[in-house]
Amino acid sequence: MNPPRSGFAGRVIVVADEDRAVAGLVIETLLDDGHAVFQAYDGLSAVELALGLKVCDLVISNTRVGGVAGLELIHELRGELPDLPILYLANHGRSWTGLERQLPADVPVLREPFTAEDLRAAVHPLLTAGRGSQPGPSGARRQDIAGSPGPVSPPPGHLRHKRP
Numbered sequence: 001m002n003p004p005r006s007g008f009a010g011r012v013i014v015v016a017d018e019d020r021a022v023a024g025l026v027i028e029t030l031l032d033d034g035h036a037v038f039q040a041y042d043g044l045s046a047v048e049l050a051l052g053l054k055v056c057d058l059v060i061s062n063t064r065v066g067g068v069a070g071l072e073l074i075h076e077l078r079g080e081l082p083d084l085p086i087l088y089l090a091n092h093g094r095s096w097t098g099l100e101r102q103l104p105a106d107v108p109v110l111r112e113p114f115t116a117e118d119l120r121a122a123v124h125p126l127l128t129a130g131r132g133s134q135p136g137p138s139g140a141r142r143q144d145i146a147g148s149p150g151p152v153s154p155p156p157g158h159l160r161h162k163r164p
Contacts, residue, residue, distance in 0.1 A: 011057040012035070013035050013037050013038070013059070014049050014053070014058070015027055015030070015038070016060070019091075022089065025119070026089075029120065030119075058126055059073075060086075062088075074086055074088070074107060085106075085129065087108055087123060089110055090109050108122055110122045
């Protein structure tokens, strides 16, 4: 393993992406940076994993994970952990403009294809904001790594998973 490349190493991150190449790049980059990474292969598992961990500093999710839309995953997580940072990965070549408008204002979007450095640039501010279980800044606008911010989304509650 290489020495961590950043000053924010040692965070706990859940990654949910069905594309093995994308998940591989994300996981390898995060591990190289010294983070503990947990991989989920579907949306419900990602929610259960993030909620079941003692600490979860960030969730990185794709637009569709194991039959569960990434937006549903975001709503369910935010219903239980409203200040949990989430990075949304947008599939390359997929039209998702309507979905983009439904994302919470503070969920940045990283559009595929992206490099390890693009990922680091998207992850760093989420981990350095000190959010996790701490309250985040109110009124923050969603940052689209490749575009403009979008409006706030409807309330959570789509996945039927409830924290014990």
